[in-house]
Amino acid sequence: MPELPEVEVVRRGLVNWVRGRTISAVDVLDPRSIRRHALGAGDFIGNLQGATVSDVVRRGKFLWMPLTDGPAAPENPETAALPDVALMAHLGMSGQLLMQDQDVPDEKHLKVRLRLSPRDGMPAQLRFVDQRIFGGLFVTALVPTDDGGPGGLAESPLPLIAAEAAHIARDPLDPAFSFDLFYQRLRKRKTGLKRALLDQGLVSGIGNIYADEALWRARLHFARPTDTLRRNEAQRVLDSAREVMLDALAAGGTSFDSLYVNVNGASGYFDRSLNAYGRQGEPCRRCAAAGISSTIRRDQFMNRSSHTCPVCQPRPRNGRW
Template sequence: MPELPEVEVVRRGLERWVVGRVIESVEIIDARSLRRHVHGVEDFVGTVGGALVTDVVRRGKFLWLTLAEPSAPTLPPSVALMAHLGMSGQLLIEDSEAPDEKHLKVRLRLSPAMDGGNALPTDLRFVDQRIFGGMFVADLEPTADGAAGGTGGRATPLIPHQAAHIARDPLDPAFSLSQFHERLTSRRTGLKRALLDQGLISGIGNIYADEALWAARFHYARPTDTMRRPDTRRIVDAATGVMARALAAGGTSFDSLYVNVNGASGYFARDLEAYGRAGRPCRRCLAEGRSTLIRRESFMNRSSFLCPHCQPKPRNARP
């Protein structure tokens, strides 16, 4: 699954290429990608077609385009076009003459626009090989805390109902360390399990959880109710730092499914310290004169990667 940095890379690309443009036409190639739009294909086409894109916003791994009437662009938006990327969904900006992708599902034709004297591509294409993702229109509602719905250019205090249950992520300007610490320590669970709970802190998946835990020197089974405030700050700072570096590298791409809006892969995978490095030396230990190997352990029907020296298992470990 794409994690926060990968989705933020897409958001920034869309912000650059589609904000301020009208969706002139909508072509549905495979209606299965609209199964989350409960009012059907015709309603989707009628709502999205002719709408002005005013912002691109992200909350955790949720991504949406706020839509407005072209005649009233300054009024607060009431609906958004949500894009759920799933495991293989891609939002690509293409020239209209470019060949269709093999797994193209939805094509949005954008109004003409220029950038530095050059015409911008006019197609926004949703491509999805495994069809776990999709697009749908959602109503916007006020955020519970009155802050912006998520990371985006206009930062309006609105959020789609379908994303309102998702907690803020560490890169969100409105993220509250104090609130997160209180909620974290009220749980009786393991630290990694808490980091993966999108209702507690969003955007962190298996890869970046392992990387943040390695950076902060915490075992994944550290009991959350034993975390002191400095400990919470340490893991949040570690997660923020790891994801910021991944974002600068364009995300983590292990195959052709994880790409930005121009189809380019990220290269943070080469800088991973723990995830996927089982049997290889811990670089931190190596720098300190030790030869500890990264270990892979089973966790929640997936894997955790850790350094047994840097991240010793606590005696009161919780799964």
């Protein structure tokens, strides 16, 4: 699955290309890719045709485009009516949102095409391509955020969030993220630290790869009980998660699969900089730099894997998985 940096790379790319443009036509080439839109293809197309994309918003791994009526952007956005619906994009295992010129041949696994109003120097189409068909597009309602803050990371933040994303917490890259609230909830979890980091109701956007990398940077074991974490330790792991995701974002994401690409079709390369994830049996770089012999180990965890250094991330005696 793509993780937060991959989705943020896509968001930033889409903002440059689609914000303020009107959807002039919609082609649904495979109805399976809009199966989450319960009212079907006709309603899906009817909601999109003639609507203008006002922004591109992300919270955690959720991505949506608020839609306003009509082709013309208001002269004074502050007095404009707030959007009440959005186009939600679920990338799933292999979903891609690609900007293409109209003369570029259709991709083999093209599922949905949005034709956009012309703008000099910009591609005319936004295409949803999905080889494995686990992702999809659908129109959803926008609802007020429970804390009155922005729905997510956006160019013009509004206190609205896509209904399907309303249940998840803010992510570490969100300017409105509250460490105090995170720490209060973390201490009450009474579970293992990594399990808590993967809980989207506590903090969103941290997947398996970045949890392992953040814990390695913070020198904390994945089984550390959350109710024993001191405030400075919780701050350290959150800072580490933020740092590792920003590093990945600068590299364009973590690409283990050629399917994970940005809107221009380019892959990220942060996987070359991973210190823990996928390095089982290899030397721990931190320990090696200190002249200590240690190798990264891999443990089964929640039907997945956890990667740690047994020397600089010692397992707690009272650990919880």
